[in-house]
Amino acid sequence: MMNIVFSYLLTQAPVAAESSASYSIALTTVLIVGFVAAAIIGSIAWYNSKRPVGWEDKERPDFVPDVDK
Template identity: 75%
Template sequence: MLVLSQLIAVAGQFPTYFVIVYVVGFIAAVTIGSIAWYNSKRPAGWEDAQRPDFVPDLEDKESKS
């Protein structure tokens, strides 16, 4: 809780749009990274793991034909 209150105090020293850009950028990086990780080759032992429904399948269309 102390960390949250310190974060709010520090955020008050920056313009709001500056903080929003960092928050949106962090969320975008986590989302894109998660999609890339789920579409990458599975580590040993995870080969049969199911992909979540919300992750799009990014297979190359040329490799299917």
């Protein structure tokens, strides 16, 4: 009986290793694509952001450079 179990486990080991590798590649791809998407969306939001509530009419500090639009 143990011989049958060991032979089954030995035949299934390569399948488990292949599925683990494909899972790892898929997870890495999802993380990279998600990071790039978050960076792009965050950059767009940052460039289009306005001043916080209550600061709309305040003067810019001297150390902040003027940017031409």
